[in-house]
Amino acid sequence: MIKRHAVLLTVLFALTVSLVSLSAIFWEFYKLNKEQYINHIFTKYSVITQIYREHQQRQSSEIMLEANLAVYNLEVTKDEKLKKEIFEKGKILKREGFKSFNTSLLINDKGLYTKNVVTNLRATMIQYKRNIYFHIETPNGDILIKDNELKPYSYINLLYSYITIFMIISLSFILILQRLRPLIRLRKKIELYGNGNMDISFKTNRDDEIGAVANELEHARQKINTILESRTLFLRNLMHELKTPIAKGTIATQMLDSQKQRDRFSSIFKRLETLVTEFAMIEEVTSLDDKKDFSEYRLLDVIDGAIDMAMVDKEHVTMKISGKIKVHVNYRLYTTAIKNMIDNAMKYSTDSHITILMNDKNELCFESKGECLAHPLQYYIEPFTKENPSKNSFGLGLYLVDSILKAHGEVLAHEYENGVNRFIFA
Incomplete structure (x- = not known):
């Protein structure tokens, strides 16, 4: 995903x-x-501290202090209730303690001299209800001053x-x-085309890179559809044209006087008819573009149908299949695949017997005694390939089985163990 x-x-x-x-x-x-x-803004405390310290040293009136502060748009907060709210609910933005140095020139009976006074101070900047307050604390007292000019930080x-x-x-x-x-839409269209919707169109009026890719895909789709239609038409016409002379040849064979010749020609035309039938089956499998013909069947019924198609006696087939097992398949194609596996066992096993069973992985297996394959399985699922050229076969059996299994989302596998060939529908 x-x-x-x-x-x-x-x-x-x-x-x-x-x-x-x-x-x-x-x-x-x-x-x-x-x-x-x-x-x-905290640097403003230095101006406030200087004004307040001079007020304490000179012991000037409160009116003079307020006037000096008003020059800088500052206001003394005297309401004790308001001060208490500010101290309790206000937000301290910054607090800093420092020492204040004051130098004074004095005179006594010995003459002039300098006096240095060091005072410990603490300045606190408080925010309360969108206002900024400075609280100045000294050993001789404290004062809370509202700055009417400064506003809290705005984000x-x-x-x-x-x-x-x-x-x-x-x-x-x-x-x-x-x-x-x-x-995304193009990917969905490609998926639909891959699932067999041959009429889907990729054409677009877009002139960007995606549009160029879509239009190229549309051009390729048209070419592929043309090739597929030509191939289908060719195969169907070919098979139709072959069936007519085969039917005429079969009828004409019966008019021969020699039994030996009748048998020989009958065998030839029967093989040709089998070849045409296998070609038709291959064409049907390769052109299978959806699963609308798939239904659920009991596996036992499918195998019984394959045995009937193979026209072999049931004593040559041993089935170890539960009647509860069901498969979702195209009945005619899947039956043909099993029938070809039975035919293969009848031709190449040493005792003309096949055992059909389910393995531990719930896979359908076909077991028969015989020699191990001389080549890898891939060699035998190629068309017109067979182990023994003298056998009455065109080498399309396993190729057809592999094609049918791929149409059902399965693959053909092979194992050899203790003189037993095991073909698996995995």
């Missing part, structure tokens, strides 16, 4: 990898961009960019799949 949809699965895999990679890149970019934004622009690129990639792959749809 995977191999049949390899191209489609490859495209879907490439789409998945592309979208996952895009999402991962944008996620990392989002985190980096947000961190840079927070670090950038909207980045999200728009991500969605845009995501949609472009998705649409690109959708267009690719859309272009591959004719290839």
Whole structure:
């Protein structure tokens, strides 16, 4: 199943990898961009710290502090309830502790001198309800200041960019799949043609690569159909033209005075009639394009029909077949295949006896005593090939059996064990 949809699965895999990679890149970019934004706006704490420290040192009024902060669009948050909500529910974006160095020039009775004061401070940036607050803590107190200018980090622009690129990639792959749809339809048509629908058309008006392949297939289909029709017509006409002189020859043979000559000519015409019949059977098998004539039969009934066709006494055939076994076959063709196996055993076995049975793999087997085949089985399933040229045969028996089995999705196999030839319908 995977191999049949390899191209489609490859495209879907490439789409998945592309979208996952895009999402991962944008996620990392989002985190980096947000961190840079927070670090950038956090630097404002230095201005706030300086204003607040000067306020503490000079002990200026609250009005002066608020005025200085208002210059930078900052506002002191005094509502204790609001401050509590901000501390409890607000999101801490960044917190940093540092030391503040303050140098003062003083005078005493000894003259001027410098005084350095080191103060431990901590600045915390908090986000609460789309507002940014700075909480400045010193040993002498703390203050919460709202920045009316700064806003929390917004990912909207980045999200728009991500969605845009995501949609472009998705649409690109959708267009690719859309272009591959004719290839899927073409594969289905080829499958129908392979299953025997000789009238299927591959012709298309597309002018791309797939269209070129489809039109070439249509050209090839027309050539193949023409060849098949010519072959069928030739074989049928040939067999029809041969049957007429054979029938006339058979009748004329009966008018001969010599019994010896009558027997000789009768044998010749009978062999010719057998050859024409086998040709007709081969033509039927090779032109079998569907399974509409297949039905379910008991295997015992099929074998009995083959024994009757072979015109052999039933004591020459031993059957070890369960009556419950059924097969889905073309009765006439499958019976002919079994009949040929029986004929083969009658001609080449040392005791003119054949045993028909099912093996452990539930395969139909034909066993007969005799010498092992002189050549591999492939040699004997070629047309006009036989072990003993003196036998009354044209060498089409096993070739016909192999052709019939292939039409049924089976193959002919051979084993030799302890003086027994075993032919298997596998």
